[in-house]
Amino acid sequence: MGKIFKFNKDVDTDQIIASQYLLFPTIDEMKAHTFESLNSDFASLVKPGDFVVADENFGCGSSREQAPSVLKALGVKAVIAKSFARIFYRNSINIGMPVIVSKELYDSVSEGDEMELDLKQGIITVGEKTFQCTKLPAKMQEILDQGGLIASLNN
Amino acid sequence: MGQTLIEKIISKNVGHPVKAGDIVTVNVDYCMIDDIMVPFAVQKFEEMGFDKVWDPDKVVLIYDHFLPATQVDDSRHFRVGDEFARKYDIKNVHRTDGICHQLMTEAGYVKPGHIAFGTDSHTVTYGCVGAFSTGIGYTEMAGILGTGQLWVKVPETIKIEIDGTLPGNVTSKDIILKIIGDLTASGATYQSIEFTGSTVEAMSVASRMTMSNMAVEAGAKCGLFVPDDKTCDYCKIDYSDEVKELVPDNDASYSRIIRLRAEDMVPVMACPSLVDNIHPVSELAGIKVDQVFLGSCTNGRLEDLRTAATILKGKKVAPFVKLIVTPASRKIYREALADGTLEILSDAGAIITTPGCGLCCGRGGGILSDDEVVVATNNRNFLGRMGTSKVQIYLASPATAAATAVAGVITEA
Known part of the structure; x- marks a missing residue:
């Protein structure tokens, strides 16, 4: 079980991690500033195993891989959105963080709800409700299963 | 079925x-x-x-966002890059020549029909x-550095056909802003956009660059123009049979076809703080501005600086406005210097800075504070991009930006 943190549509990568923090040498130094302009308490409140749930077009904007990386470093288990921006989606898979498309979840849950994710079956459970989510293309599932692109290329 | x-x-x-829909590995x-x-x-x-x-020889390193360095840690990035270039014999290193997206075609690397990837969304x-070129993350880039290959899904295509003659105060920037407003910030996600029609055929390559550059603001994977004789002149290659093959078939299949008439276009702006929040400049006229930024890989080219100079010639920027002009490359800077453009801009009161990304990514001079208003010619007006999250960023064409700088309030050119 993890807690849900909700975000609106068109959350851009500057909002996930602003460009002034990109010069920090490590992701661990950047992660405290995650979502700073939207919810300055996010980094201190989020716990490993929690979920980010968003409306359409999550992660639009720049190609910075630091955006999914800070979420992963904070322990976010998966991002579930109505849709994702292209580069954010690829980057997430490549660093081994699940990104899941669900058209229904966002409108059916509230901030702070507890949810469970069965990645293999593609099923999300929140209280009494269950949601089916979209499966990844085989090529991406293969990379994710191996723990990201580095592990995948090393194998 | 055609292609x-x-x-x-x-x-x-x-x-x-x-x-x-095919997933293939490209070279x-x-x-x-x-x-x-x-x-x-x-x-x-x-x-x-x-x-x-x-x-x-197929790897290009370009220093542009952090140049000249404004924070003590910035130069670490140059040192790491230089060391990597030395160790692996990479000769294509641009340390002070301008913005990466300007240089990749201007310096003669990417040509019609090529496939290129970069660590930046533009x-x-x-x-x-x-x-075909698009942005990727650094882990995928590391994979390319080692293998020279990347898997891609062949995208569907939205065809946008624009015909007719543009009104005098409307530029390619206004067209792409209008398109993004119509499509929304996610309307072309995962898709290719093909720009066609007599209006884009009549455009310079520089004007087309502005539109390709902003295709990603509608979520697109790429924004393509059919290469023509102007493209070949720019790329310094022959308009060969091989180039002439790079044209869509008449019976190609599109996910969507959009037709626009150039005569219907008006100058527009993207209002705070979404790129698809598009309104005609005439509706926004009178909003007081603190700063105007003319530059970036979207609109920092010679024709953009000349457009501004035409409007600013013999005039002065409003006393309370800072006009910051950042040419996209050293070549453009030199050309604008040689033809007197920079002199006109300087006489009008502009601050002319070194080529690079400058204010666009919030790293160059000109950072703003709460409730200040900036009219800028770049591609993103995201919350907090040019200073605090309470800065109001309006995106506009170079013509609108220049007219606004003189008046001190948002003004149609």
């Missing part, structure tokens, strides 16, 4: 016909790493255990010469 332009480019690269003609991402790409390259770069810019 779209993106299907033709990818088919040529992989050596067999492809169609939208990379050029890859570009910018200064922000250099240390991360290098680290991932080492973690992957490669001992050489697949082809050093890598889509090279679609202006009929190349």
Whole structure:
């Protein structure tokens, strides 16, 4: 079980991690500033195993891989959105963080709800409700299963 | 069934016909790493255990976001890049020449039909010469450095046909802003956009660059133009049969076709703080501004500076407005110096800065504070991009920006 943190549509990568923090040498130094302009308490409140749930077009904007990386470093288990921006989606898979498309979840849950994710079956459970989510293309599932692109290329 | 332009480019690269939806591994003609991402790409390259770069001559390192350095840690990125270039014999290193997306075509790397990837989302810019180029993360870039290949899904295509003659105060920037407003910020996600029609055929390559550059703001994977004789002049190549093959078939299949009439267009702006929040300049007239920024890989080219100079000649920027002009490359800077453009802009009171990304990514001079208003010619008005999250960023064409700088309030050119 993890807690849900909700975000609106068109959350851009500057909002996930602003460009002034990109010069920090490590992701661990950047992660405290995650979502700073939207919810300055996010980094201190989020716990490993929690979920980010968003409306359409999550992660639009720049190609910075630091955006999914800070979420992963904070322990976010998966991002579930109505849709994702292209580069954010690829980057997430490549660093081994699940990104899941669900058209229904966002409108059916509230901030702070507890949810469970069965990645293999593609099923999300929140209280009494269950949601089916979209499966990844085989090529991406293969990379994710191996723990990201580095592990995948090393194998 | 015929092929779209993106299907033709990818088919040529992989050596067999492809169609939208196919997942294929492409051979990379050029890859570009910018200064922000250099240390991360290098680290991932080492973690992957490669001992050489697949082809050093196809790798281009460009320092632009952090140049000249404004924070003490910035120069670490240049040092890491220089060391990587030395160790792996990479000769294409641009340390002070301008913005990566300007240089990748201007310096003669990317040509029609090429496939290129970069560690910055505005890598889509090279679609202006009929190349497939798009942004990727640094881990994928590290994979390319080692293998020279990347898997891609062949995208579907939205065809946008624009015909007719533009009104005098409307530029390609207004067209692409209108398109993004119509499509929304996610309306072209995962898709290729093909720009066609008599209006874009009449455009300079520089104007087309502005449109390819911003295709990603509608979520697109790329924004392509059919290469023509102007493209070949710009790329310093022959308009050969091979280039002439880079044209979509008449019976190609499109996910959507949009037709626009140039005569219907008006100058527009993207209002705070979304790129698809588009309104006519005439509706916004009178809003007081603190700063105007003319530059970036979207609109920092010679024709953009000249457009501004035409409006600013013999006039002065409003006393309370800071006009910051940042040419996109050293070549453009030199040309604008030689033809008197910079002199006109300077006489009008502009602050002219060194070529590079400058204020666009919030790293150059001109950072703003709460409730200040900036009219800017770049591609993003995201919350907090040019200072605090209470800065109001309006995106506009160079003509609108220049007219606004003189009046001190948002003004139609």
